Amino acid sequence: MSDRSPEAGRCPRLLVLGAGSYQIPALQAARNLGMHVIALDRNDKVPGAALADAFHSIDTTDREAVARLALAENVDGVIAPCTDVAVPTQAYVAGVIGSPGPGVEAAETLTDKARFRAYQARRGLPHPRAVEADPDCFDAASLTEHAYVLKPARSSGSKGIFVVAPDEIGERLPQTLAYSPDRRFVVETFIAGAQGTVEGLWIGGEIALAVVTDRLTAPAPLVATLGHLWPGRFDEDFRRRLLDAIADILADLGVPDSPFDCDFVASPDGPVILELTPRLGGNSLSKLVRAATGTDLPAQAVRLALPRSLRPQILPPETPMGPAAGVIVLGSPATGRLAFDEVGEASLKAEPWLAGIAWDMPAGAAVRRFANGQDRVGEALFLAPDRTVLDARHAEILQRLKVSARSC
Known part of the structure; x- marks a missing residue:
């Protein structure tokens, strides 16, 4: 951890991992709050680059390179909005510079699909039955269910994810591996039911804000998000059980104050969490949250990425x-x-x-x-x-x- 301390009186310096279209609300919020914004993305043609005070073409998954940049730029905080693959980098760099952020273990557990399923199984939490497979020796003949979900162990934006029958895995596997740099993939049982998302804030060990939506998805074999409708059509008991399950995981993994994004399915037995990450969600969810609650979620998120002494004041929620x-x-x-x-x-x-x-x-x-x-x-x-x-x-x-x- 760095022993540097922020200079009194200067504007906070925030490092934003990613500068694509979904990162623009966080970049704009940081600028509006008077922060000095440093952004990076491996693609130097991204639209968010123009919103940063400084932009660097660096892969968001290159932890050491990002950490070196954070120290060179003397940043006070780091955030990975709307991208799973950059959250472990955020956690690592936050540890290096001594800023708020999820621990590396929590970040890797929550963003690696195989590790998260193993964590759910170890704790006895509801989850799809899953196996992390080796493309060189995988045998689909052992699969007995009608439908499975095939996915890279680490990806975001639903890239390389398909709903498949066992005999279709071989055909789809090359597309999945194209989004898996380490060639790891997961095959898990498909759980039928209404899909939903929770976008919220985890503050002081409690859920301070939760917007529960119906998640609209592309027709099978695809799973990509086509939109969100709020309020979601889930009854109060289901919603309570869902939020309790989210809070249990975030608390168990020691996640500090943070935004969170959760995808779930409503199974016949209740909510099953498919993904849960300590970051802002993509698919323009922040705009939906602002319309629904008046809360400027990107502004809250960039504040929480800074040490308490440097967090700027923000306006109270607007009228929904x-x-x-x-x-x-x-x-x-x-x-x-x-x-x-x-x-x-x-x-x-x-x-x-x-x-x-x-x-x-x-x-x-x-x-x-x-x-x-x-x-x-x-x-x-x-x-x-x-x-x-x-x-x-x-x-x-x-x-x-x-x-x-x-x-x-």
């Missing part, structure tokens, strides 16, 4: 925008050139219930068929007086935009 809110992750149904109904887009923008549409690229840009978070082309945030109307508006947005792809 409405009793129901949703976010759609827009993707193309095919590979080609992005197309959408511009008349339909204009009519949507005139609706008072549409909080915003943002495109990641212009019409005519080359796009791939949506398979994971890297393939998104934009997003839409919208409001409603209740869930029934919200569901109808979700369908209406998709129908009016008619996102498609022209052949190249």
Whole structure:
């Protein structure tokens, strides 16, 4: 751990791991709070680079290189918003510079899918039955269930994850291994049920904020997120059991004050946690949380990454925008050139219930068929007086935009 101490009177210096579109809210929040922002990403063309006071082209998983940069830049805190693979680096660097952050053991347990399943099994927690497999000697003949989930041991954005029958694993495995640098992968039982997400804040050993959504996913064999609808259609008893399960894991692993992101499935026996990480969630969840609760989650997250003596004050929560809110992750149904109904887009923008549409690229840009978070082309945030109307508006947005792809 570094023995340096912050200079009195200077603005806090924050290192942000990642500078893609999902990191922009954290970068902007840090700037708005008067922090000196250093960002890094292995891709030097990312849109968030322009928001940083300094940008470095470094792989977020290269712990030693990131630690050297943190010491050279004399940073006070480090954060890994919306990316699982950078959370262990955040934990390692926080230990080096002496800033708040999850411990390395907790970070690796929560972001490595094989380790997390082993942790759940060891503690007797509900979980899919899983096996970490070797691609050189894996035998699908031993699998007896109808459906399984095939995934890299470490990835984010649903990259390389598929719902498969046992005899389909061999066909899909090369795509999974393409997102597994160490060639580790996991095969686990598929649990049928409603999918959901919890985005929240863990402060003082308690859940201080929890927004529980329905998570919309791409049709099988894909699992990528297509959006979130709030409030989720889960009863109060289920919600209580879910939040108790999240709190139990975060407390057991000694996670300090932090945002958290959790994906779960509602099995016939109750909530089953699929993933739980101490970071901001992607898929524009922070915008949804702000609409639902008035809480600026990125601002809270960047504050919590700093020592207490350097945390700036933030404004109290705003008035929520409405009793129901949703976010759609827009993707193309095919590979080609992005197309959408511009008349339909204009009519949507005139609706008072549409909080915003943002495109990641212009019409005519080359796009791939949506398979994971890297393939998104934009997003839409919208409001409603209740869930029934919200569901109808979700369908209406998709129908009016008619996102498609022209052949190249």
